Amino acid sequence: MTTTLNINGKTETVDAAPGTPLLWVLRDHLKMTGTKFGCGVAQCGACTVHVDGSPTRSCITAHDTLGDVEITTIEGVTGNAADAIREVWVKNDVPQCGYCQSGQIMAATALLAENPSPSDADIDVAMSGNICRCATYMSIRRAIKEAAG
């Protein structure tokens, strides 16, 4: 079954079984592997993308129920918040292995776009859905605060 999706400003046509989560459409069909698989059950945040700007778990989001929305992935996320987050991430070497970091960056970007000066508690609430087994949590907190200025 073919479905048309708007991903990072481009129209993509995919042929995947009904109900296939967006995560696997991105990774296996479109070869956009920046979005990661970590749990498949909405627990870890590694698969976070933006759907119309909102952070969304692509592992539990069927690609064929999305309709006419704008999907943004780590490969395509731009704008002031994304620029600010990438800059502090690089400047402070926030990631370790990096595997969770697409999801972390998508979550942090959405937070900053919505709330330009988040408190510690705001950061914890927005970011606690994103597991990092390398435990870069301290760096992430510091970097988001730095990006927020």
Added chain:
Amino acid sequence: MFLHNIGIIPGGTKNSAPASGERVITNLSRRGFVVGSSLFVVGVALAGCSSYEEPKIDPNAIELPEAGPSPLTEVKGGDATPALWIAIEESGTVKITCHRSEMGQQVWTSMAQIVADELEAAWDKVEIVQAEGHERYGDQNTDGSRSVRYNFHRLRIAGAAMKQMLVEAAAVYWKMKPSECSAAQGLVSNSQNSDTLSYGNLAKLAARLQVPEETDVTLKDPKDWRYINKEIPSLTIPRITRGEGTFGIDVDRPGMVHAVVARPPQLFGKTGAVRDADTLAIPGVVQTVKLPDPSAPALFQPLGGVAVVATDTWAAIQGRNALEVNWIDGPNASYDSETFAEQMKQTARRSGMVRRKRGNVASDLASATQKIEAEYYAPHLSQSPMEPPAATAEWDGEKLECWACVQDPQATRQTLSDLLKIDKENITVHATWLGGAFGRKSKPDFVVEAALIAKEVGKPVKVTWTREDEVRHGFYHSVSAQRLEAGLDANGKCTSYLHRTVFPPIASTFVPGMDVPTDGEMGLGATDVPFAMPNLQVESGNAKGHVRIGWLRSVSNIYHAFAVQSFAAEMAHAAGKDQKDYLLELIGDARKIDPNAEGATYPNYDASLEEYPIETARLTNVVNKVSDMAKWGRKMPAGHGLGIAVHRSFLSYIATIVEVAVTPEGTLTIPGVWLAVDSGTVINPRHTRAQMEGGTIYGLSNALFGEITAKNGAIVQENFPSWRVLRMEEAPWAFEVEIIKSNSAPAGVGEPATPPAAPALANAIFNATGHRIRTLPIIGANGSRLTLPTKATAQAEE
């Protein structure tokens, strides 16, 4: 014929740019053609002398004696032949081969720092090439926190030797003495005029020169280091922030299909009747493949079961859900964590095998003024790197090529050769980036699965482990039960100490029936205990393995440090003394400890005790340092407590203080962590701090929440809800790291922060509440143990 000298990268991986160093060599092998020296110029304009244009060197126009073989193949640490590690392209790009796996410890960056510093390469010209698995690189097993320790010396030699050859090439070209020429930042200059030659221009000529003897290679004075011990930014992170870079799970090959495997729930359970009609009806499913049942010992064999092959991962998972398999019980069907815990505790109450002995513990204990004893228990754990195991294999009927997130590409190649009966020469293993590893990815069972399925399917196959697979079919951190006893004199001073540790050894995965803790594991925090009391005995008790037991970040140090450092605080409490003061008293005077002199067989992380002694002064130093940082002894708010632990592992010395706050309702938070580390020479302080934070929080996560249990031989936990790991909201509020300045030989940093975390946390909880933690995890997956007693109720309890 000059392949050994300079400029070749034999192991460029497919997922990084091909090593164009090989092109340099192709040209070189045609030396002997004398080409008219058409000196066209390359545009190197130097600041301050903009009229200077560097002449293009034609290396073939210069007569040179034939170079002999490299004399640097056997320096300390292995082969330091520059060509093995460095290729300089005409553009000036310096390609450095990293033979260790990048898994977040920033080994690409640290290896590049070491080579580029001695080479005097300009940092912005440096690129990394990931080596494939091959013996020519020496040890590639990226575990044991030893990439820097093993390779520091030889990589410095390789860089420095190549710099000398570049300088010599410039001297030949300029017809000067090498001593009149010098190199800095990718350029060679001379003392006679203002001309310069760039590395890219000199590389081919330098490749024809003799590689110097080690005694003729001059290493930099550490005060002249540009990159080593500097906060050089990571080479991988900018790509990560754009979603680039290839992890094992990201590999794509033309025509590739995707597989997941249904595995028997128990180790050595067998696959009985399979009904796959519903599976094959799922859109996208291509076929199923029955995998061979393994037999003991487990080694790195796959676990058997049935693979479902499909056109995408989701279809494969759906197909697996629809699969009906009759699993046949195996020899581990009765494994039950609750029962086994009781058995191990019983074993720990009986005399064990003596592994280190000083004085006479039994008689001293019998006559001690005060005798204290405690039993500790810690469960199995799963490494759970964020990237689960994943591997891609391609078989063409003769050659096997694999791409995978492996910590040890050489062991992977060997295992593939052994299990698939393919000549090693016909197997190529590419290490991708690893999305974390923590020991899981030093076991290449998942790559073997991919290879077996690829052979069957006749197409490239990627096997992806789901999180459930990773949690339920791992190589688990060993479960353990320990008993400690101490005798104190009238002044509360410890005069005797007995430590008995019981755990299924990792060797049980490799040797059938092996149930005796090995010297290696005993040397991870038990036989190397640095305490000074006159009577000391360390014993082990046997325990069988019923699941695959494997390495997990810092291995046996985790449970040993938990018990020993908790018990140190228990002794302090019994003696009515301050935890930190008592810890220092237990460690005693400044001295070097040799456990071998007291009957131990102590491997010291495969290092000599001469080069890496156990120095109590360094333990004392980090304890004092961290106490200053945390202001140990300060008045704490109600419900708050500080706890301290110190531990030497992987040749590093780390002291950690944790502050906890426990509400009257029993909710625990961690306002602060302070850590002082002495790991000798540090390559990158920034990345070392990251490992200290990460390693500590990994330890806190395990101590608070981590618990893998078995019932009827099968693992109970499944995914992140039931296998709980620490999230940001549970992380410490503040974390301070101090790196002790040291010129000592480099020690490990990836693992040693983990062991002191759990006992520092447990000791803090005791100081906050009076409640002593002897069983891990403290809180557990479903929070059933979340309600810790408050100080008031705990005191009433006592």
